[in-house]
Amino acid sequence: xxxxxxxxxxxxxxxxxxxxxxxxxxxxxxxxxxxxxxxxxxxxxxxxxxxxxxxxxxxxxxxxxxxxxxxxxxxxxxxxxxxxxxxxxxxxxxxxxxxxxxxxxxxxxxxxxxxxxxxxxxxxxxxxxxxxxxxxxxxxxxxxxxxxxxxxxxxxxxxxxxxxxxxxxxxxxxxxxxxxxxxxxxxxxxxxxxxxxxxxxxxx
DNA sequence: CCCGTGATTTAT
DNA sequence: TAAATCACGGGG
Numbered sequence: 001x002x003x004x005x006x007x008x009x010x011x012x013x014x015x016x017x018x019x020x021x022x023x024x025x026x027x028x029x030x031x032x033x034x035x036x037x038x039x040x041x042x043x044x045x046x047x048x049x050x051x052x053x054x055x056x057x058x059x060x061x062x063x064x065x066x067x068x069x070x071x072x073x074x075x076x077x078x079x080x081x082x083x084x085x086x087x088x089x090x091x092x093x094x095x096x097x098x099x100x101x102x103x104x105x106x107x108x109x110x111x112x113x114x115x116x117x118x119x120x121x122x123x124x125x126x127x128x129x130x131x132x133x134x135x136x137x138x139x140x141x142x143x144x145x146x147x148x149x150x151x152x153x154x155x156x157x158x159x160x161x162x163x164x165x166x167x168x169x170x171x172x173x174x175x176x177x178x179x180x181x182x183x184x185x186x187x188x189x190x191x192x193x194x195x196x197x198x199x200x201x202x203x204x
Numbered sequence: 205c206c207c208g209t210g211a212t213t214t215a216t
Numbered sequence: 217t218a219a220a221t222c223a224c225g226g227g228g
Contacts, residue, residue, distance in 0.1 A: 044223070053223065064212060082209025084224050101223055120226075132224050179223055202224095205228080215219070 011073035038105025053183035056097035084132035
């Protein structure tokens with residue numbers, strides 16, 4: 001049974017607000033009618049044209065990053081290091097190529113399927129505690145680049161989740177983003193967000 | 205700490 | 217066309 005997804009206006013927020021608002025939400029991946037669900041616990045905002053760490057810095061528009069130029073609520077999946085996929089949720093609107101990187105999730109449903117996709121991960125806290133781990137656990141690759149999360153019967157959906165659980169809005173830690181040391185003054189900006197003390201984040 | 209791994213981007 | 221890069225993860 002599918003619950004009501006969030007609507008388009010939710011995803012059209014600016015990427016900082018969306019990155020914070022996505023914490024505690026449920027990311028659901030449907031595979032053969034089965035639900036794989038994680039609670040989103042860590043995100044990063046990428047601010048587009050001026051952001052030297054963003055794939056769209058300087059207004060770059062290439063075959064790889066073209067989904068960042070879609071409307072809010074679409075998916076941007078990219079391949080890197082010759083073996084890893086990472087997924088973003090596009091924010092704002094098509095004129096503004098910004099996105100939120102999903103960096104970690106807390107497994108809730110379909111855990112055995114996720115474990116089978118990640119044979120190296122024995123502990124639950126290693127299953128989705130990184131952007132490429134999350135994609136591997138949820139079996140998300142470039143085939144899903146550019147999909148609309150709000151399309152009927154979408155294989156990937158964001159649900160409202162249970163925000164009453166721990167008043168997450170008061171428990172957000174803000175830090176510089178991971179792995180963007182090349183981005184000069186943008187490397188240190190506080191654009192990474194995670195739920196305080198959650199053991200499923202990629203690193204404390 | 206180091207390194208795999210290859211698509212993508214950037215420099216010639 | 218060639219070289220450098222990389223929003224990472226796993227192993228020592």
